[in-house]
Amino acid sequence: MNTERIDRVVVRFAGDSGDGMQLVGDRFTGQAAAFGNDLATFPNFPAEIRAPQGTVHGVSSFQVHFASSDILTPGDAPDVLVAMNPAALRANAADVSVGGVVIVDPDEFTKRNIAKAGYVSDPLSDGSLAHLTVHQVTMGALTLGAVSELGLGRKEALRCRNLFALGLLSWMYGRPTEVVEDYLRKKFAKKPLVAQANILAFRAGWNFGETTEMFAVSYEVPAAALPEGTYRHVSGNAALALGIIAAGWVSGMKVVLGTYPITPASDILHELAKHKNFPVLTIQAEDEISAVGAALGASFGGALGVTTTSGPGLALKSETIGLAVMAELPLLVVDVQRGGPSTGLPTKTEQADLLQAMFGRHGESPVAVVAPSTPADCFDAALEAVRIAVTYRTPVLLLSDGALANGAEPWRLPVIDQLPDIRPDFSTEPNAADGSGTHWPYVRDQETLARAWAIPGTPGLEHRIGGLEKAADTGAISYDPANHEFMVRLRQQKIAGIDVADLDVHDPSPATTRTLILGWGSTYGPIQDACRRLAARGVPVAHAHLRHLNPFPANLDDVLARYERVIVPEMNLGQLALLLRGRGATHLVSHTQVTGQPFKAGDLEAAFLAYMEGVAA
Amino acid sequence: MTTLDEPLQVEGEQQPLSGLAMVPRGPQGQKPADYRSDQEVRWCPGCGDYIILNTVQAMLPALGLKKENLVFVSGIGCSSRFPYYLDTYGMHSIHGRAPAIATGLAVARPDLSVWVITGDGDALSIGGNHLIHALRRNVNITILLFNNRVYGLTKGQYSPTSNQGMVTKSSPLGAPDAPFNPVSLALGAEASFVARALDSDREGLAEVLSRAAEHRGAALVEIYQNCPIFNNGAFDVLKEPGSERRLIKLAAGSPLGLGEPDDQGRHSHLVVRDGGTLRVVARDEADPAQVLIHDPADPDPTTAFALSRLSAQDLSYVVTGVFRAVSRPAYDDDVRRQGEIAAEASPPDLEDLIFAGDVWSVPTHRGASA
Ligand SMILES: Cc1ncc(C[n+]2csc(CCOP(=O)(O)OP(=O)(O)O)c2C)c(N)n1
Numbered sequence: 010m011n012t013e014r015i016d017r018v019v020v021r022f023a024g025d026s027g028d029g030m031q032l033v034g035d036r037f038t039g040q041a042a043a044f045g046n047d048l049a050t051f052p053n054f055p056a057e058i059r060a061p062q063g064t065v066h067g068v069s070s071f072q073v074h075f076a077s078s079d080i081l082t083p084g085d086a087p088d089v090l091v092a093m094n095p096a097a098l099r100a101n102a103a104d105v106s107v108g109g110v111v112i113v114d115p116d117e118f119t120k121r122n123i124a125k126a127g128y129v130s131d132p133l134s135d136g137s138l139a140h141l142t143v144h145q146v147t148m149g150a151l152t153l154g155a156v157s158e159l160g161l162g163r164k165e166a167l168r169c170r171n172l173f174a175l176g177l178l179s180w181m182y183g184r185p186t187e188v189v190e191d192y193l194r195k196k197f198a199k200k201p202l203v204a205q206a207n208i209l210a211f212r213a214g215w216n217f218g219e220t221t222e223m224f225a226v227s228y229e230v231p232a233a234a235l236p237e238g239t240y241r242h243v244s245g246n247a248a249l250a251l252g253i254i255a256a257g258w259v260s261g262m263k264v265v266l267g268t269y270p271i272t273p274a275s276d277i278l279h280e281l282a283k284h285k286n287f288p289v290l291t292i293q294a295e296d297e298i299s300a301v302g303a304a305l306g307a308s309f310g311g312a313l314g315v316t317t318t319s320g321p322g323l324a325l326k327s328e329t330i331g332l333a334v335m336a337e338l339p340l341l342v343v344d345v346q347r348g349g350p351s352t353g354l355p356t357k358t359e360q361a362d363l364l365q366a367m368f369g370r371h372g373e374s375p376v377a378v379v380a381p382s383t384p385a386d387c388f389d390a391a392l393e394a395v396r397i398a399v400t401y402r403t404p405v406l407l408l409s410d411g412a413l414a415n416g417a418e419p420w421r422l423p424v425i426d427q428l429p430d431i432r433p434d435f436s437t438e439p440n441a442a443d444g445s446g447t448h449w450p451y452v453r454d455q456e457t458l459a460r461a462w463a464i465p466g467t468p469g470l471e472h473r474i475g476g477l478e479k480a481a482d483t484g485a486i487s488y489d490p491a492n493h494e495f496m497v498r499l500r501q502q503k504i505a506g507i508d509v510a511d512l513d514v515h516d517p518s519p520a521t522t523r524t525l526i527l528g529w530g531s532t533y534g535p536i537q538d539a540c541r542r543l544a545a546r547g548v549p550v551a552h553a554h555l556r557h558l559n560p561f562p563a564n565l566d567d568v569l570a571r572y573e574r575v576i577v578p579e580m581n582l583g584q585l586a587l588l589l590r591g592r593g594a595t596h597l598v599s600h601t602q603v604t605g606q607p608f609k610a611g612d613l614e615a616a617f618l619a620y621m622e623g624v625a626a
Numbered sequence: 627m628t629t630l631d632e633p634l635q636v637e638g639e640q641q642p643l644s645g646l647a648m649v650p651r652g653p654q655g656q657k658p659a660d661y662r663s664d665q666e667v668r669w670c671p672g673c674g675d676y677i678i679l680n681t682v683q684a685m686l687p688a689l690g691l692k693k694e695n696l697v698f699v700s701g702i703g704c705s706s707r708f709p710y711y712l713d714t715y716g717m718h719s720i721h722g723r724a725p726a727i728a729t730g731l732a733v734a735r736p737d738l739s740v741w742v743i744t745g746d747g748d749a750l751s752i753g754g755n756h757l758i759h760a761l762r763r764n765v766n767i768t769i770l771l772f773n774n775r776v777y778g779l780t781k782g783q784y785s786p787t788s789n790q791g792m793v794t795k796s797s798p799l800g801a802p803d804a805p806f807n808p809v810s811l812a813l814g815a816e817a818s819f820v821a822r823a824l825d826s827d828r829e830g831l832a833e834v835l836s837r838a839a840e841h842r843g844a845a846l847v848e849i850y851q852n853c854p855i856f857n858n859g860a861f862d863v864l865k866e867p868g869s870e871r872r873l874i875k876l877a878a879g880s881p882l883g884l885g886e887p888d889d890q891g892r893h894s895h896l897v898v899r900d901g902g903t904l905r906v907v908a909r910d911e912a913d914p915a916q917v918l919i920h921d922p923a924d925p926d927p928t929t930a931f932a933l934s935r936l937s938a939q940d941l942s943y944v945v946t947g948v949f950r951a952v953s954r955p956a957y958d959d960d961v962r963r964q965g966e967i968a969a970e971a972s973p974p975d976l977e978d979l980i981f982a983g984d985v986w987s988v989p990t991h992r993g994a995s996a
């Protein structure tokens with residue numbers, strides 16, 4: 010048998026939501042990480058926990074892209090699809106690249122299952138898969154055989170089918186096996202029989218690849234030459250949670266998370282709740298209003314108030330965020346965006362909350378807005394958001410999304426001593442300009458415009474704040490027209506003056522490039538991938554990606570002015586484009602997609618090219 | 627039973643820990659004036675809120691705390707202006723949300739005495755959800771619910787405690803809503819401390835307030851408050867001659883009675899058990915075995931609930947004092963303790979946390995073998 014060396018491969022596992030596809034996808038990812046590949050993943054699950062078995066609605070999938078070079082996305086089209094049943098095949102076959110491999114279990118293709126999946130004829134025999142290489146592997150029967158010695162019930166034994174599939178793929182790509190077996194032993198430590206069955210199924214899958222002649226070749230995807238460092242594989246939600254803990258650590262503030270469960274943000278709560286040995290307190294509140302209220306109350310007390318949610322929850326938090334704007338207290342509000350409006354597409358991704366984050370409050374109510382661009386970047390973005398919140402005494406909206414939240418990639422671990430210092434500098438001495446020896450809570454730092462922040466327990470600085478308009482300096486209630494005008498403009502100026510890094514531009518040939526792609530958030534990977542592909546075709550385009558959406562980087566207008574044409578891809582109907590047009594940009598092309606799925610690099614490549622050729626401009 | 631099931635105890639003490647146990651003690655000889663802020667008080671003349679403010683300013687010195695460790699958090703309403711007039715830390719927040727904000731503050735800061743000031747609209751309409759959950763969780767906060775049975779600040783619409791049929795600008799043909807009984811609601815929400823007082827009864831109010839502050843866990847005090855502008859005289863029958871026939875003042879360990887006391891100080895009427903409910907009967911008709919002896923520490927809230935039902939919306943009987951004061955773990959103590967136990971078991975180290983799990987180093991790559 011031959012082993013062929015390839016640079017990259019995209020594998021997708023698909024099955025019923027009860028088939029354990031997320032688990033094997035996750036393990037396959039762990040194997041790639043352990044092997045030293047670069048990787049990116051894309052889990053995709055149905056909104057229902059257990060939709061009717063065997064139907065397309067119940068299909069859950071997990072895509073892993075791993076490579077020997079640096080990659081940016083989970084991949085546009087799987088090279089290999091493992092489909093555990095007809096529904097999984099039907100939901101995914103169209104995505105597989107031409108000439109790709111499909112592995113199915115023919116025993117699953119009963120008349121009943123075929124009909125349930127919505128096929129009118131058997132796809133294995135009607136020629137509809139002729140453009141693909143289909144391997145029929147009786148995964149169920151082989152699994153039953155492999156575990157028969159353990160005397161498990163049929164149903165229980167069949168549950169190990171997913172590990173058989175993983176074993177087979179592990180053989181195909183020369184993946185390390187001990188990490189999987191170790192994991193199974195640990196996970197099922199209390200059920201040794203189940204652990205044993207899974208391990209047997211996993212080995213059976215491997216052996217099947219090794220011994221049958223079905224597969225002419227196996228492949229090797231060598232380790233990637235990533236930048237030097239220590240790595241771990243991390244999802245966006247986990248990185249965000251760790252970033253929040255790190256922010257608490259470096260600020261010296263206790264983290265108080267007030268939150269209410271909502272997909273796809275709940276895993277941030279789950280992760281933080283695991284680390285209560287840190288100064289991290291989690292409050293699962295009765296609703297999102299209470300959640301953000303608790304976070305703000307904690308901030309008032311000098312803690313780092315954090316609240317995490319998705320679009321519907323952000324809507325409920327608006328009024329309290331407005332209070333935080335008025336009270337000028339730090340508050341981190343994380344919105345893991347999903348498809349909307351309303352309940353929308355709870356498990357899918359979108360970037361359509363940008364304008365809600367910017368403007369979704371009554372009155373002139375500016376807040377800082379920050380967006381991470383990759384799963385691992387969620388860590389840095391959390392620290393950056395907290396830096397702004399604490400330094401400027403302001404709520405900060407952090408816009409993640411479903412693709413970042415559940416996607417994963419290798420994370421080059423930070424050097425702890427190099428994390429930013431974001432200590433809060435609480436007031437301890439009276440500051441009243443009238444010499445009264447009292448505390449005026451709205452006296453400001455001249456540079457940052459941040460107000461003096463005295464926390465309860467500080468003797469002599471007792472004061473009251475709240476949602477009513479504040480007199481400049483003293484913070485007393487003021488209905489004075491001139492004061493209101495002054496304060497509204499001041500709050501705006503404070504946010505506009507936040508010190509943020511300049512926008513970096515990747516431009517392969519600055520002298521000649523005429524087109525800039527400007528993105529924000531999770532579209533970084535597909536945009537950058539598309540730009541690389543274009544460069545490889547001899548069509549250089551520049552790419553800049555915004556981390557700061559409010560305020561924008563100071564050099565943004567200069568960057569935009571350098572290019573003839575700026576294409577703005579977004580997973581919404583052009584919200585960033587609207588903001589840029591509001592600043593006077595006229596040479597924009599808004600390229601939008603709202604399928605609930607991330608952009609595919611190939612689609613972007615084609616679209617950019619078309620715009621540049623003027624076809625669609 | 628986990629360690630979290632036990633009420634917090636200071637070593638050697640038999641009593642459950644006071645609600646103020648972790649709040650630093652302040653200087654001796656504090657005066658009400660120490661708690662007066664420089665803000666001019668701006669309620670309407672004759673508003674019941676003035677008496678409540680004076681009573682609070684008069685009772686706070688006796689708590690003997692550092693005033694910088696007191697925080698008053700309010701919602702929105704006339705009553706919610708209260709924190710501005712106290713020289714402590716304070717937050718005038720948004721409508722209905724003070725219990726949520728106070729929860730976060732209490733969780734973050736065990737060294738603070740956290741008070742919530744709220745109105746009948748603020749607490750029971752827009753903020754109803756937060757109120758019941760703060761009580762259920764038993765957060766260590768003291769909630770003062772100013773019940774004037776009307777929306778004062780928005781100029782007189784009926785509220786969730788207004789009499790059915792009350793004519794207001796928003797109910798010219800009479801309010802169609804059935805009212806809440808706040809004490810019943812609180813008991814139903816598993817409150818560990820529930821009391822009621824009258825604005826005009828300074829002594830009774832001060833007594834109930836200091837007990838509420840000392841209670842570890844959520845304490846709800848409903849205060850009947852007169853709004854002379856939009857619901858004037860709503861509680862006058864409790865202040866006029868003859869009110870003894872309506873008012874039942876709770877005192878732990880004594881038979882519950884009402885009515886003009888005789889020369890031996892005995893009430894003309896007594897509260898007796900009658901099946902599952904309570905009834906008021908003339909002393910000479912009362913079966914001594916059935917006369918209710920008040921026990922606020924009764925772990926079963928049934929009798930406290932029956933007492934709350936004795937208080938009618940029409941004020942024919944009104945029960946005041948402490949209905950229920952039981953010890954159960956406070957939410958914020960439990961949340962913090964989980965952290966302390968976890969930190970003892972595994973001292974926090976950021977580097978360990980970040981470098982946990984399956985990490986690998988580049989260029990040294992590992993695991994290439996199958
Ligand atoms: C979100 C929101 N909705 C409505 C209001 C208007 N509002 C302010 S106070 C109030 C009712 C206050 O009634 P209550 O809590 O009984 O307080 P009182 O004025 O009687 O002391 C209302 C409806 C508001 N401020 N915010």
Ligand code: SF4
Nearest residue numbers: 669670673704778853
């Ligand atoms: S409207 Fe009523 S409650 Fe409000 S201040 Fe005036 S009297 Fe007091």
Ligand SMILES: [Mg+2]
Nearest residue numbers: 745746776778
């Ligand atoms: Mg009221």
